[in-house]
Amino acid sequence: MAAAALRRQGFALRLARLEHQRWASQPALREDLKQGKVAAAAAASKPEVVYEGAMAGTLRRVKILSFTSFVFSSLGAPVLAFHTYPEVSVVAKSSIASMMMMLSALTTAGLHWYAGPYVRKLSWKPGSKEVAIETLDVLARRVERKIQLSDVHPPDTNKPLVTFFARGNHYYIEEDRFPSPELLKKLVPRR
Template identity: 40%
Template sequence: MARTAILHLLRSHSKRLPTSNFLSGYQPCKSGAWARGVNAKPSFNSGVGINAFQQRWASQAAAKEDDGKISIGPRKVEVGKDEKDSGIVYYGPISSTIQRVKLLSLSTCCLSVSLGPVITFMTLPDMNVILKGAMTSSVMFLSASTTAALHWFATPYIHKLKWKPGSDSFEVEMLSWLATYTPRTIKFADIRPPETQRPFVTFKANEKFYFIDADHCQNKALLAKLEPQKAPTRESAFKNL
């Protein structure tokens, strides 16, 4: 009975599936099962076989794995055709990071200034009014000072630079107090050495400081123009006296 049932199931499945794909080269034996002939070769000419299904499943799994990868650090910016036509030659590698940190600092400063006094007076009802005012003022001053310090450090950073070879000026995009991009046009004739102890400064123009990351600037001719050399100082004639 068991052999007859197995044989019946195999015959019913063989009617549904193409025999040229899966059952070619198999012959019924005395035991009631199916056995492959010695010289028979399998045929996978028509239909989708098991190997094709496995390859498709593996490719889909690899694509999902690539989409789910997390990249660490700034992404590499590729300049496209439209961007080349517009004259963009430089992108700040940490431009988006600076903007997000600045937005976070501005939001925390606004919350501390607006909600700081309310929270202090509501959570500490038994404290002296003078102490409450001093605590609120210190929190507001600390938040405002950190926001101002961040703006002072990030102000010279150039986020985008546009320049066409042969032009005597170029355009840069900087961040404002509200973390919005503002364009500025600078002439090469206005560029001066920074002559300051301020960190992250490359050149000075129109009484303002600017910083460009030399490692990520591919146009070395432009970089040479943006890094003016200091004029040699004359030695005094009475130095050796």
């Protein structure tokens, strides 16, 4: 009991110090905000979005639908198999349920394999040697990776949607919709 009270007291002290630091730094922050220093520094350091994939929203919705159908089929397959047709053997019901779940998992994995390299957003500060690339994972969550332009190589795969390869990952951009010819030359080295 005494240990819990000491932990609460230590937490309260750390919180009080944090509040004091926050209040002590606020006047300086307000002054910087009035002069525009903070906004200018943030704008100077943040790269601008150069490219947005045309199918980014649609792809995200399709991946969400695919994963949701996988979850529901994984939950529903055993229920359907075991609560219908009492005359069928348990082995047959188990095999039907596992086939349904496997088919659903394979379609979700296939969609991710096919559309995984699709670049949703690409951010770049002109003149910089670093690019921030946003793609989706299998659960349709955004994944941002930063790569150096020197790490970009032509792809060496038979995957259908791949434009370039960098740091162990494949990426696909729509070359005809890419707005920056200078960056496109660096990202898509001619094969």
